[in-house]
Amino acid sequence: MAKIRVLPETLSNKIAAGEVVERPASVVKELLENSLDAASTRIIIEVEKGGQSLIQVSDNGVGMRPDDARLAIERYATSKISSVDDLFSIQTLGFRGEALPSIASVSRFSLITRDKSSDAGTEVIVEGGNVKSVSEVGAPPGTMVSVKQLFFNTPARKKFLKTVGTEMSHIAGTVARVALGHPAVQFRLVHNRKAVKSWPHVSRHLDRIVDVLGKDLKSDLHAIELKQNGLSISGWIGSPRITRRTSRGLYIFVNDRFVRDRTIQHGVFKGFAQRLVKGQFPIAVVFIKIPFDQVDVNVHPTKNEVRFVNPRQVHEAVKSAIAQTLYEIDRVSWRPANGSQRPESQDASTVAEPMTSYTPPGSVTLPSKQAKFAYTESDSRQPATDDWQPATTRHPPEAGSQEPLFDSKGFSALRVVGQLHGTYIVCESDAGLVLIDHHAAHERILFEQLQRRAADQQAAAQQLVVPETIELNFREAEILGQMLSDLKTLGLAVEPFGKNTFVIKAVPALLSGRDVKPMIYEIVEKTAAAGYSAGLKDVLDECRMVMACHGALRARQALTGKQIEKLLRQLDACDHPSHCPHGRPTWVRWDLATLEKSFKRVL
Numbered sequence: 001m002a003k004i005r006v007l008p009e010t011l012s013n014k015i016a017a018g019e020v021v022e023r024p025a026s027v028v029k030e031l032l033e034n035s036l037d038a039a040s041t042r043i044i045i046e047v048e049k050g051g052q053s054l055i056q057v058s059d060n061g062v063g064m065r066p067d068d069a070r071l072a073i074e075r076y077a078t079s080k081i082s083s084v085d086d087l088f089s090i091q092t093l094g095f096r097g098e099a100l101p102s103i104a105s106v107s108r109f110s111l112i113t114r115d116k117s118s119d120a121g122t123e124v125i126v127e128g129g130n131v132k133s134v135s136e137v138g139a140p141p142g143t144m145v146s147v148k149q150l151f152f153n154t155p156a157r158k159k160f161l162k163t164v165g166t167e168m169s170h171i172a173g174t175v176a177r178v179a180l181g182h183p184a185v186q187f188r189l190v191h192n193r194k195a196v197k198s199w200p201h202v203s204r205h206l207d208r209i210v211d212v213l214g215k216d217l218k219s220d221l222h223a224i225e226l227k228q229n230g231l232s233i234s235g236w237i238g239s240p241r242i243t244r245r246t247s248r249g250l251y252i253f254v255n256d257r258f259v260r261d262r263t264i265q266h267g268v269f270k271g272f273a274q275r276l277v278k279g280q281f282p283i284a285v286v287f288i289k290i291p292f293d294q295v296d297v298n299v300h301p302t303k304n305e306v307r308f309v310n311p312r313q314v315h316e317a318v319k320s321a322i323a324q325t326l327y328e329i330d331r332v333s334w335r336p337a338n339g340s341q342r343p344e345s346q347d348a349s350t351v352a353e354p355m356t357s358y359t360p361p362g363s364v365t366l367p368s369k370q371a372k373f374a375y376t377e378s379d380s381r382q383p384a385t386d387d388w389q390p391a392t393t394r395h396p397p398e399a400g401s402q403e404p405l406f407d408s409k410g411f412s413a414l415r416v417v418g419q420l421h422g423t424y425i426v427c428e429s430d431a432g433l434v435l436i437d438h439h440a441a442h443e444r445i446l447f448e449q450l451q452r453r454a455a456d457q458q459a460a461a462q463q464l465v466v467p468e469t470i471e472l473n474f475r476e477a478e479i480l481g482q483m484l485s486d487l488k489t490l491g492l493a494v495e496p497f498g499k500n501t502f503v504i505k506a507v508p509a510l511l512s513g514r515d516v517k518p519m520i521y522e523i524v525e526k527t528a529a530a531g532y533s534a535g536l537k538d539v540l541d542e543c544r545m546v547m548a549c550h551g552a553l554r555a556r557q558a559l560t561g562k563q564i565e566k567l568l569r570q571l572d573a574c575d576h577p578s579h580c581p582h583g584r585p586t587w588v589r590w591d592l593a594t595l596e597k598s599f600k601r602v603l
């Protein structure tokens with residue numbers, strides 16, 4: 001007797017449900033996708049008990065005719081694809097034809113739908129996968145799906161449901177993500193008959209982003225825009241000063257589908273390179289439009305993952321788009337944007353702006369002073385290294401995407417008051433008080449000088465009067481041995497001296513007088529950790545960072561007025577003056593309004 005048998009459909013649907021319907025939020029996601037695919041402009045999501053007793057999604061989309069309504073709950077029934085070829089150019093959010101039957105197999109399910117040309121609607125009732133009735137009902141055009149008692153017949157799944165609060169927050173997160181990507185659609189979320197959130201239709205995408213992510217972010221969001229190789233990247237990124245502790249502030253959409261994708265995430269981080277310290281995550285909403293045949297969305301039943309034909313290209317484009325915008329805002333963003341308080345972003349911004357988040361109770365926000373000068377000489381300078389510059393010119397950000405920024409003459413226009421603990425330069429600006437961490441600032445300056453010299457192919461090296469020898473272990477010696485010609489381009493002349501010994505003959509001029517051995521050890525260690533392949537830009541940048549750090553002014557060091565002046569001038573000449581190469585801020589500021597509040601001059 002054959003041991004293998006074909007499973008009945010109710011059972012195979014339940015198996016599919018195991019993948020597609022993990023929790024109430026997954027039901028919400030699938031129903032929302034169906035409503036969007038049906039060209040709805042208004043979608044209402046009503047939930048009871050965190051989705052455990054009811055999830056109901058109603059839309060004003062195209063609806064279904066009676067025969068389609070009946071088919072919709074069949075496995076592999078879809079209106080969205082019809083041939084194998086279609087599978088490789090999917091333009092809709094759904095295509096697998098399994099969401100409705102899966103959901104209906106693990107709940108008490110009903111579907112009421114009507115297309116515009118029909119006089120009446122159709123109601124299909126299914127319980128645990130068994131069709132109970134199909135009947136004609138009065139209904140407005142559109143579709144309403146109700147899912148009651150989710151998992152009533154799969155107790156094992158039900159047991160894994162978390163508290164109402166947790167499930168509800170997953171649902172709210174799902175609706176928010178969908179809303180982020182569809183500004184022209186109106187969404188309303190109701191929990192236990194109370195409106196939780198309503199997102200009206202907006203014509204400017206930024207308005208929806210701000211509505212979802214929080215109004216306090218508005219002045220810290222900057223547009224990204226890049227078109228290259230048939231790819232289009234757009235969206236908004238948060239200023240590097242506003243960070244999160246997890247990647248949850250990252251929203252990535254590929255052809256309007258929210259996805260989780262490591263390649264793109266990595267591209268985002270690369271775009272933010274040298275602006276975040278370890279453990280900080282940026283805020284970014286990135287929309288990628290890519291020809292449908294260049295991306296495979298049939299990777300996982302939840303359709304949250306995609307595969308690109310050319311992932312490198314996508315990675316580069318995302319990185320370039322972000323780097324370009326950050327390059328532009330870096331040059332002006334060190335000045336107070338508007339002196340506004342950001343109590344919500346308090347924990348995220350403590351590193352950069354410890355005091356601005358302090359708001360005395362009951363205080364009011366004063367309009368901050370605005371500096372009225374404009375960029376003069378510095379804005380005409382071109383970046384020294386432009387390998388990340390996009391091929392196309394940048395489109396201007398959507399009007400009003402940034403609060404008015406004020407312009408400035410730059411760091412050298414600050415009035416230097418003195419030094420604090422030999423570590424911070426204290427400056428007065430028109431808008432308030434600025435502190436500069438001279439080690440971080442100098443590190444940035446040296447790093448960019450080293451990069452520029454590399455671009456010019458001429459590292460200013462200084463021969464050591466007495467060459468120094470350095471002894472390494474076997475593995476380190478092997479790595480250093482491979483790096484010699486690259487180090488030479490950085491102005492570091494090191495030669496083999498038998499076995500695991502090397503001799504240092506020349507160092508970059510900016511390191512003259514410094515103890516270079518610890519620096520070589522650190523370069524080798526870092527390279528060993530990162531993995532070395534000759535000429536790799538990242539490795540060389542890492543070496544430059546180590547060199548800049550070793551060559552930079554130390555903390556707790558008195559500086560002369562001339563030294564400070566020079567430092568500020570050099571900072572102005574930097575492409576990315578606001579962060580040291582490791583991502584620490586080089587300056588922080590307190591605007592007058594904050595100071596006045598702290599002293600209770602204003603309440």
Ligand code: ADP
Nearest residue numbers: 034038072078079094095096097098099100143
């Ligand atoms: P898929 O979305 O992958 O096609 P589903 O099981 O989610 O599969 O839906 C099956 C079919 O039911 C869809 O292809 C669509 O034709 C129809 N459908 C589902 N929801 C709606 C809706 N809200 N409005 C109009 N048609 C819908």
Ligand code: MG
Nearest residue numbers: 033034094099
């Ligand atoms: Mg679907």
